[in-house]
Every structure is written in C-alpha cells, then in structure tokens.
Amino acid sequence: MQEQINELPQKASEKLQENKKFFTRLKRKAPKNLDYIMQELHEQEFNQTDCLECANCCKTTGPLFTNADIERISKHFRMKPQKFIESFLKVDEDNDYVLQQVPCSFLGSDNYCSIYDVRPKACREFPHTDRKKFQQISQLTLKNIAICPAAYNIVEAMKKRIPLR
Numbered sequence: 001m002q003e004q005i006n007e008l009p010q011k012a013s014e015k016l017q018e019n020k021k022f023f024t025r026l027k028r029k030a031p032k033n034l035d036y037i038m039q040e041l042h043e044q045e046f047n048q049t050d051c052l053e054c055a056n057c058c059k060t061t062g063p064l065f066t067n068a069d070i071e072r073i074s075k076h077f078r079m080k081p082q083k084f085i086e087s088f089l090k091v092d093e094d095n096d097y098v099l100q101q102v103p104c105s106f107l108g109s110d111n112y113c114s115i116y117d118v119r120p121k122a123c124r125e126f127p128h129t130d131r132k133k134f135q136q137i138s139q140l141t142l143k144n145i146a147i148c149p150a151a152y153n154i155v156e157a158m159k160k161r162i163p164l165r
C-alpha cells in the first residue's frame, strides 16, 4: 500500500487533464442515476481498500472542524471547547478550524483513530465519493485523487462506467 501511496501524486498529475475534461463533461450531462452509480463504485472500492493500511488522509491533510465537531470532541475529552481549540487547532486562510499539525494528533501508530466515534464530520465523509450530486465537488475530488488511493480508483472506475464524449 505504501508504494501505491507514494506513486499517487505522480499518477494523479498524469491523469489531471483527462480527469478535468471528464468532470467538465459530467457537469454538463450527468447521468440521471449518478447518485446510484457512485454508491455502487464507492462500496466496491471500500470493500477492497482497507483504510487501516493507508491513513494517508489523516497523515497528510486532516479535516476541518465545525463548531459541532469541536463541541462533541471537547466533551469527549471533558475539556472546555476553547481549551481544545488552543491545544489542537488553528484557523486557516479560509477562516476554518484545522489541525495544528499533521499527521493528526489523534492518529495512532497502528493507523487507528483514537476519537473514531466522535471524529469530525469531514473525516466520516472523506473522500466524499458516495455523496449525492458528486459532479458538484469535482475540484475537491481532483485534489483528493492525489491523496487517497480509493478516490483515485473510484474516478478511474467512473470513467469506464460513464463514457462521456
């Protein structure tokens, strides 16, 4: 898996133009059953990809934390939200709360998340490949392909499944 992860930025960069064209066409004529197709491709991929062998998202990017995430996680630690923010978070250029450092402080050496049950919404949803109206997050997906081997494979499978000209 590590070799696959190391090669991903280069592979994503080689596919960038092709993927941009595909997503431009997808926005123009998304199939009516796109949500269904994405559910299927997402499930197929995650049946064969074990995130515990990867954790590249937790190691290299980290999520943004909503106010609800901060409330829930600080409660879990029995900390005041402000103390949690000071200990683990910073504000980024988009004014969002993000991790002070990556790899994420909550990631164990065994790739388990120590706050799994209360983890941020963005962690639960990453890489967003099963979300509705997937064509609306093409810019984000183009970035995620370079980080997440599952997202890369899902987009490759999409291009085969949905031939667009």
Ligand code: SF4
Pocket (backbone or CB within 6 Å): 049, 050, 051, 052, 054, 055, 056, 057, 058, 126, 127, 147, 148, 149, 150, 151
């Ligand atoms: S979501 Fe993607 S990047 Fe994150 S652990 Fe799973 S396969 Fe790896």
Ligand code: SF4
Pocket (backbone or CB within 6 Å): 057, 058, 062, 063, 104, 105, 106, 107, 108, 112, 113, 114, 115, 116, 119, 120, 123
């Ligand atoms: S909170 Fe958990 S799932 Fe989210 S980035 Fe950190 S270790 Fe990964």
